[in-house]
Amino acid sequence: MSSTTYLIKGVSVLGAEPTDLLVRDGLIAPESEARGAQVIDADGLVALPGLVDLHTHLREPGREDAETVESGSRAAALGGYTAVCAMANTSPVADTAGVVEQVWRLGREAGLVDVQPIGAVTVGLAGQHLAELGAMATSAAKVRIFSDDGHCVSDPRLMRRALEYVKAFDGVIAQHAEEPRLTEGAQMHEGEVSARLGLTGWPAVAEEAIIARDALLAEHVGARLHVCHVSTAGSVDVLRQAKAAGVRVTAEVTPHHLLLTDERATSYDPVFKVNPPLRTQNDVAALRQALAEGLIDIVATDHAPHAVEDKECEWGYARPGMLGLETALSIVLDVLGPDWPLIAERMSRTPARIAGLTDHGHLPAAGAPATFTLVDPAARWQVDPTASASRSRNTPYAGMTLPGRVVATFLRGEPTVLDGKATK
Numbered sequence: 001m002s003s004t005t006y007l008i009k010g011v012s013v014l015g016a017e018p019t020d021l022l023v024r025d026g027l028i029a030p031e032s033e034a035r036g037a038q039v040i041d042a043d044g045l046v047a048l049p050g051l052v053d054l055h056t057h058l059r060e061p062g063r064e065d066a067e068t069v070e071s072g073s074r075a076a077a078l079g080g081y082t083a084v085c086a087m088a089n090t091s092p093v094a095d096t097a098g099v100v101e102q103v104w105r106l107g108r109e110a111g112l113v114d115v116q117p118i119g120a121v122t123v124g125l126a127g128q129h130l131a132e133l134g135a136m137a138t139s140a141a142k143v144r145i146f147s148d149d150g151h152c153v154s155d156p157r158l159m160r161r162a163l164e165y166v167k168a169f170d171g172v173i174a175q176h177a178e179e180p181r182l183t184e185g186a187q188m189h190e191g192e193v194s195a196r197l198g199l200t201g202w203p204a205v206a207e208e209a210i211i212a213r214d215a216l217l218a219e220h221v222g223a224r225l226h227v228c229h230v231s232t233a234g235s236v237d238v239l240r241q242a243k244a245a246g247v248r249v250t251a252e253v254t255p256h257h258l259l260l261t262d263e264r265a266t267s268y269d270p271v272f273k274v275n276p277p278l279r280t281q282n283d284v285a286a287l288r289q290a291l292a293e294g295l296i297d298i299v300a301t302d303h304a305p306h307a308v309e310d311k312e313c314e315w316g317y318a319r320p321g322m323l324g325l326e327t328a329l330s331i332v333l334d335v336l337g338p339d340w341p342l343i344a345e346r347m348s349r350t351p352a353r354i355a356g357l358t359d360h361g362h363l364p365a366a367g368a369p370a371t372f373t374l375v376d377p378a379a380r381w382q383v384d385p386t387a388s389a390s391r392s393r394n395t396p397y398a399g400m401t402l403p404g405r406v407v408a409t410f411l412r413g414e415p416t417v418l419d420g421k422a423t424k
């Protein structure tokens with residue numbers, strides 16, 4: 001915890017009238033105690049609760065050349081995040097208490113964001129046997145979210161068992177919804193563009209069928225289901241029905257699925273190759289609408305760093321995935337407009353609630369943890385892949401000018417970013 005007291009002058013909390021915030025002993029304190037505080041001029045800046053990412057690939061252990069817990073944490077803090085949930089598809093896979101504790105400990109050592117490990121649902125992500133869910137839940141990492149992301153838990157019996165198991169401790173299964181038999185050899189969204197390019201298509205129904213099946217299973221079991229990276233208009237329809245029926249289902253959308261379409265594949269630039277693939281303008285419109293309405297609960301980055309040799313090659317050989325942590329807030333701002341209460345809800349409060357991260361998602365107000373981010377909504381910045389804090393360079397927004405810049409991020413009273421630069 002920082003011993004410095006900060007007085008943040010003239011900041012607009014979620015777009016409200018400017019006020020001052022005093023940061024002391026890890027909390028937002030009453031202003032009467034401001035003596036001796038370091039003043040931060042926040043004229044024109046907006047304060048948001050620190051962002052929470054439910055879907056981050058940190059690559060450690062195993063692919064430290066692409067990302068480490070520390071480099072990914074730094075990218076997260078620069079993007080305004082104070083917590084990230086680290087996906088389990090590392091090497092070795094995070095399918096035991098030992099690996100999730102390792103990731104959790106590395107996160108604490110880096111000290112830039114809270115790193116909450118996600119545990120694998122199945123051993124080795126192989127979809128055959130349930131992993132040690134209970135041991136991960138009772139480990140120091142206190143895992144509550146389990147996911148085979150990158151792979152779908154396609155066996156319905158295994159999915160049912162996983163839902164039953166985690167219900168005991170109010171855990172959640174985060175499903176990568178992709179019926180593998182329908183996406184064999186797929187390279188991009190199945191549609192008019194894939195037909196034109198002669199690339200094997202990933203049909204929307206491969207996602208929608210699994211979401212429908214899992215919603216029914218979750219309803220049957222009475223357990224919590226979270227759907228990763230929803231990408232199609234049809235999935236939104238399935239979610240609408242499931243939510244109307246009272247199923248305990250939440251869903252996320254990525255910034256790239258809110259902005260980019262499958263037309264990008266015509267460049268054959270693998271930076272646009274991602275799983276699930278970029279879809280059509282019709283899908284993008286439906287996803288934006290669903291996010292605004294709350295049918296899609298949150299934005300999650302699916303930050304997926306990849307080494308140069310895995311991306312700068314032929315489309316067919318390239319790994320799917322895009323960077324996202326440093327650009328997410330700007331993309332969402334671009335897409336939703338400056339609706340700060342909505343952005344706070346979708347990027348901080350609701351993801352914190354789904355993940356059970358009780359230190360996060362609080363409005364910066366007296367008595368709350370001083371875990372927040374300061375944004376300059378008037379700033380515009382050009383994305384330079386070489387300037388990224390990530391060890392990888394695979395951003396699809398290179399050269400684009402984006403609105404909104406993170407000026408400062410505070411984690412329990414300690415600045416992790418000041419003047420737009422990481423403090424460590």
Ligand SMILES: NC(=O)N[C@@H](CC(=O)O)C(=O)O
Pocket residue numbers: 057089149150151176273274275276302304305319320321322
């Ligand atoms: N989202 C991606 O395109 N990639 C993910 C895993 C995956 O979902 O394939 C990755 O780990 O790189």
